[in-house]
Amino acid sequence: MELIFGLDHKRPEREPPEGIPVSLLRQGRLPLPNPSELEVLRHYTRLSQQNFSVDTQFYPLGSCTMKYNPRIAHELAVQRGFSRLHPATPARAQQGLLQCLWELQEWLTALTGMAAASLTPAAGAQGELAGVAMIRAYHRRLGDSGRTRFLIPQGAHGTNPASARMAGFDVSEIPCGPEGDMDLEALDRALGPDVAGIMLTNPSVLGTFERQIAEVARRVHAAGGLLYYDGANLNAILGRVKPGVMGFDAMHLNLHKTFATPHGGGGPGSGVVAVSAALEPYLPVPRVGRDSCGWCWETRRNHPDSIGQLGGYGGSVAVLLRAHAYIRRLGAKGLRRVSAYAALNANYLLKELQRAGYLAAFPQRRAGHEFVLSLQDLRETTGVRALDVVKRLLDFGIHAPTVYFPQLVPECLLVEPTETESRATLDRFVAVMAKIRREAMETPEILFGAPHHLPVKRLDEALAARRLEVAG
Amino acid sequence: MELIFGLDHKRPEREPPEGIPVSLLRQGRLPLPNPSELEVLRHYTRLSQQNFSVDTQFYPLGSCTMKYNPRIAHELAVQRGFSRLHPATPARAQQGLLQCLWELQEWLTALTGMAAASLTPAAGAQGELAGVAMIRAYHRRLGDSGRTRFLIPQGAHGTNPASARMAGFDVSEIPCGPEGDMDLEALDRALGPDVAGIMLTNPSVLGTFERQIAEVARRVHAAGGLLYYDGANLNAILGRVKPGVMGFDAMHLNLHKTFATPHGGGGPGSGVVAVSAALEPYLPVPRVGRDSCGWCWETRRNHPDSIGQLGGYGGSVAVLLRAHAYIRRLGAKGLRRVSAYAALNANYLLKELQRAGYLAAFPQRRAGHEFVLSLQDLRETTGVRALDVVKRLLDFGIHAPTVYFPQLVPECLLVEPTETESRATLDRFVAVMAKIRREAMETPEILFGAPHHLPVKRLDEALAARRLEVAG
Amino acid sequence: MPYIPHDPDETAVMLATVGLDSLDALFDEIPAALQCDVLEIPDGISERALRREMEHRAAQQPDLRCFAGGGVYAHHIPALVWEIAGRGEFYSAYTPYQPEASQGTLQTLYEFQSCITRLTGMDISNASLHDGPTALAEACLMALRLRQDRNRAILVPATLWPHWRAVLETILGLQDIQLVLLPMDPGTGRLILPEQGLDEREPAAMIIPQIGIFGVLEDVDTLSLWAEQQGLLRIAVCSPYALAMLKPPVEWGERGVDIAVGEAQPLGVPLSGGGPYLGFLACRRDHVRQLPGRLVAKTVDREGREGYCLTLQAREQHIRRGKATSNICTSQGLLVTAATIHMGALGADGLQQAAWESHRLAVRLQSLLLDIPGVQGTCPGPIFQEFAVRFPLPARYLQDRLLEAGILAGIPLQDWGMGEDGDMLVACTELLDDQDLEEYAAAIRQILQEGRLAWN
């Protein structure tokens, strides 16, 4: 489609403002367009129609929890009484908001089995950064600045090593065994006085629950390290297993995966962090507290050992409000239903896809809320790659599962149906996948050429990087 | 697409309520579906994507004024303080609303050059009914119950005769001359002691201004009749010509055409009526008034001669609020700009389409806000009908102009671009129309088979009426 | 920002194409004497100033817990209803005269028609009329067209809402149609049937409200049977939430009714101070050619694919003109869309849950109020979600006083010129909770107490 810049009507020029030296002013016209309101509305409405989205398509994108985010949470979070609030407003004029945030802080602390939480991180990755930073601060406070290494399981999400590096750590990977559990011997070999801690998700990025988690915790703790829980997969165990009980010392929650904030084409999110009592003093500020006058923002003045501020203000407030509304709506029982049906849908879908001929990466394991398939067999017999299969799925109005992640399974698909999809939708997905499998055998060209029915055909990503036309 | 009824999950049964005899209760299950929220959201979101709309397409639909309706008017009209108000709320708890409605009543009265207005009619047709009913009441009050006939110009909108009939009148049509003005001799022949009045739009449904309107008014008045103005075309003369000054005694305004309420796929609308001083006592109730305590709803108690109530309450309040916001936003100058650019776009487009080979029905006339083309020539040379041309337009993402109305021009298109379309959009329309004209000459099959690129191909409307499957 | 895109250069080029040199010249065919300015309208303001002004106006209406009904009710509207109905593709489309470009609206209307037939049990529903009262007026006109052998008269029950009756008087009055009143027993709030059947005037139809003006459920079977015996067409008046619990009109009497109408506002349409709302009208299949309003049918395209289009347009004014079944053109499209989504969003279960809860609350409030010394019931019959109660102080006064407690107490029957000074019509919906009821009762108790003190 034409760019918005093509919609440009001339408007009269403006006199330069008085009192500002010319040398500080912009010269010439501001090179933004001047469309009419209808032109803008049409342009972006039409653009929106070119997207896949949960509201229009099944979106079994592993590791992303693309579920239905109740619209009521949105409606309530954007109420004027919240949305027009400047962060510098005195606490007494924002008690309603602060009460919500405080309750959320309490609820998330309870839900994770931790001692305290801070709402400030803007997304999962920032939560991870906060987490490893707290672990760093903890060790330093103990006078131990030799712990410069963080462990992560092989195939962990990219943010894990990136966050550890950003907090100044080196990273070592621990392999897993054939059933997806961690190789404990490798862990033992890796542990040592230079290890600050380990970052894990559970269920892991393989979709399987790390059954030895208590033992892992014991060994890491014994070696003086701490455990960080990457909460991206929390939907799988919501209301059933608390990371604190598993032995984790710090964690983040991706509210935009588990708690009713939509992904919005890539954010905004919220990566609330929760920690054990030992790490509590280091939580990022501001935090929501209570004093004699009601609820308030607590700053570094209240928490001198805090790792500090990660963003300008107290976090993704509008996202936090959605999470608050969602938890309030569901209650403890409703949250347990989320994980139950997330697991049911995943395990049912896995069984049906296996029946359709697809190979599970971990066939002997129960799926968590998601599971990994390997299309290595297809590739070998037909030359069709995982990417071809998922591009073909788009033609049937189904979004692609995550491909080539986790990286340790060749030609993999990571499939996460979520609890809000109906059996009928899953069955349709299976039927389409079966059809694509037949196509792969009989007419692989169809797959190589896919997608066929979208606004554009397969895009040349290499050319994009070569030409690097990134502004118009 | 599958119907919503296919999305049905079982829910537990409910105990019958106590205290109501079984004979009054529903037996068996309520045959509505039980979808999940996501299923509902997806279903109707996808359905919405199958529509053309002003927000997505150019919609040059004559007589309908499919212009951009500023979203701010919507946002403000649906505010909680308005939307949750029960109509039985005492006046003192709805002063903000009543003030808006009162101002609107005043502004519309001023804009139309009338003496008073009532906001109650739900749409243009109901406004017409109110109008002719008031004229009926007026004559009866004068003791004259012999006036049983209403005049309308040939080709008038269908609601005009239907409303007159619904108010108990017979209808006679007056032909127009070759330039679109009324045939005054025919008018004289039709006038007589049995004529209650005449209903006119101006510009007429031909898109041309009735230049003899003052003379028409003189003659009708001289014959004891009154003049009713159908306000559907008000956009053409907004802020420039007042129907009251033209000599009209009563009129309606289609707020959903001229004043920022969208058509919503066929309503809701508002057909506010405005009248001269002589008809004021007969206005439908309730009306908005002022008393010592502020603004209030006035009923038949205040207006004993009123024709009565046309609907349950005071009118399409949410629509009225949009109109209020729109007028307040534009002001008198802005309203004049509306008619200026509506006329500019129409006249420009007419010229360009003529250049592309299309024949104007009234080439010697200035277009109002819309104009009539006749495709009779195309039909004769190629067999292509107006319907084929507009179906083909759909393929290019342009909505069909009104076809076969006004009925007195053979194979006609009634084209109304409105003021909110840019020159670029008009030029694109002309280019597409030129292309279609070439197709009509060279490959008429393409037109007979159109549309080709929509969710469905041309639908069999005859079959629909024969089978009459109207519920599922 | 601007609503009109043209800049001065574009305007100049376009004017040149037209062969003119000013915008005003576009109006050169209009006699100068007819042209003028509108000086009475204030200058325009910016969008931001407008927002501020209108937010201020909106804030003047206090947030009230709503116990008022009378045909329109404050039911819960799920967030997604207007989220979707407000989408540009629904919001800014025209009546679907071009079906290929309007399948979204058409299928939605078809689903609405289907929902209404499922709620009422009738064969066919149109795609909305302006509101409940006009739907009833249209139903009466329809009945008269169907029974041209009968007198131009309709039996109108005294238990019909007075504002509905007022609309009948206006619309039917224009054609000098007679409204024959069926009386009500003030002790029961129900209709009294004439002992001997009808007199010689032989009306065409009888209106049968499922719920009477005092909230009492009518004995619809008896009424329908009687009307059948008199050879009258039966026009049912129903409310959608009540239909989730009560017997559908297709089952009334021996043969069911001929036409069922009602106000569909409770289905997802905000109260908005009185409108816009939407009426529904459903009928037997053999009456369809006299149906007013739009009708959508399923059909196929030239490749056999299913699709939807408007049908039987020959009934409508744009084809049949003066002989149309109604003058209606623009009806309530977007509200139909909202109502359809609303029914989908609630589902059968949600609709019934809301109906059951509204009923429970109304019964409970009735008993809470009747426990207050000096408060009396009016009629003993079973109710759905609304009931009349007689207070020892004027209902208008109480309504006014309860505003201070953030409560809209109901509709004083005297507002309709009915009942006694103290009579109030009180409704409950699932938006209320038990605490609201208790606060209502407590407020009344308190005011009556004060009153007693003042009088002693």
Place this chain on the structure above:
Amino acid sequence: MPYIPHDPDETAVMLATVGLDSLDALFDEIPAALQCDVLEIPDGISERALRREMEHRAAQQPDLRCFAGGGVYAHHIPALVWEIAGRGEFYSAYTPYQPEASQGTLQTLYEFQSCITRLTGMDISNASLHDGPTALAEACLMALRLRQDRNRAILVPATLWPHWRAVLETILGLQDIQLVLLPMDPGTGRLILPEQGLDEREPAAMIIPQIGIFGVLEDVDTLSLWAEQQGLLRIAVCSPYALAMLKPPVEWGERGVDIAVGEAQPLGVPLSGGGPYLGFLACRRDHVRQLPGRLVAKTVDREGREGYCLTLQAREQHIRRGKATSNICTSQGLLVTAATIHMGALGADGLQQAAWESHRLAVRLQSLLLDIPGVQGTCPGPIFQEFAVRFPLPARYLQDRLLEAGILAGIPLQDWGMGEDGDMLVACTELLDDQDLEEYAAAIRQILQEGRLAWN
């Protein structure tokens, strides 16, 4: 209604397929000792009860006229911005990793990048970072990667907002990067450059805010030139509305800056009590491989049609993992969409109109306040939309008192641990009008009057 569709029958069939007989059995691989309930979370409530509760909470924040800024501002947001950004297709899409199914989001992001390059004059912009302060932190890390020949140190001006500096301390502190403070002249509110150039520590870059903490416009050319002479990379900090009026960073000094960052919240993102907001980061073309965050590029499909996709993903964590240019993954997609629509909706002209009006109001309010006996200016320099003023009473006290007049008076500088007791940072936007300014000044006058009376 329910969010989870399954009914009991469906659940049973699906469990049977999996070979289990209860939902809990799905968790049988998880050691029992690890499983528990969450008893601390209250029972769920209905959507309608939730709405009521949350509306009550929202209503506790009074509606205030906002004179607070400090980097985030209450500008007017046209109604259509969130109307469109809130559409399901934008709202519920994921990061556009599958470009063919995400052209809507991708083109919008591309347009955002284009708008930012047009506002700043820089070559390349990413598609958002979490907020302004983190964008600045990322810019510093980027500069250090670009200048590995230099010390791991950054020159940080004392005129930078303290909360921005706090974020630098947290994030850069983790890698033991040194923040070298450039002092401010408290009399002018502007930076003081070291007379002799830099000492031996040789930082990699210098941060140059276009507007200082007291609202005073910096002499960006002088600062940039000096930094060029020192061989420092230049990181500009800009605000989008200011850029509509002021010189874009590409023109600062002789060679323009290397990186420009800022907080884009004013572009259509509600204040929402502190977030979510969005940072922007733009740079020179030759620095692109060190750019953090997502980047969209134009490309073609296999038929040569234009389209958009994410590009240079090898910079990002999901490919480069520990060696990525940043750990950022989820960024601010929907806010980018809103900001892009916002810029479109206002257009160049609307943006400038708002900037001009904000400036006019700020200058006027400054002079209204300085006319009040006892009120002093802090710095004399030219301002854009914000200025600091010194009241003879504590700013916190005045802020509190002005709440009663429905005014959020500004930010007491002591909240940031800066300035004196009476210092307040006051901002204006086009949402305010002259009457608001007069009421602000009148309220201050009144309180000071009272104060004087009380002290006499």
